[in-house]
Amino acid sequence: MQRLLLSDDLLTGIASVDEQHLQLFAWGNALLFPEDQLAPLELSNGLAYLDAYVSFHFATEERAMERLGYPRAEAHRWQHTHFRREIRQLQERALSAGPSRALALQLHHLLYDWFAGHIRFSDTQLAAWARQREATAEVQPVTREAMVQLGLDPDRVQVVGPGLFRV
């Protein structure tokens, strides 16, 4: 398995989105390569964190699509829904059958192939549209209300940088 790397072709040019992708890759690597970690996360807990952060990240993009009247919003949102469903299925499998090499390989495929592909093709397209629409396009951070709607407790969300947080 190769480590997830936010290479140049995966940069959207929108700082908050790129930082969120970086954070997602960092957590993905922490889950896929527990040997690198001083205190490895348990897989099912780690997947729950990943799911929560993915929800936050997708909400950031979906709010931007809505605000900008992005014409491909529906297809983009559908891809987000698909990804979250896959992550949740992995979570359920991790809970019922415990961690395994097969599960790690599925997570790797989901992040390394699917998610990176989504960034490369769909997110960069959205970012290009956003830059065209707004000379200084910057995706707005998600509000406390939006976090509550996502089932996250805003007081437990620790902001660790612009667009970066931990739950």
Ligand SMILES: [Fe+2]
């Ligand atoms: Fe996206």
Ligand SMILES: [Fe+2]
């Ligand atoms: Fe994204």
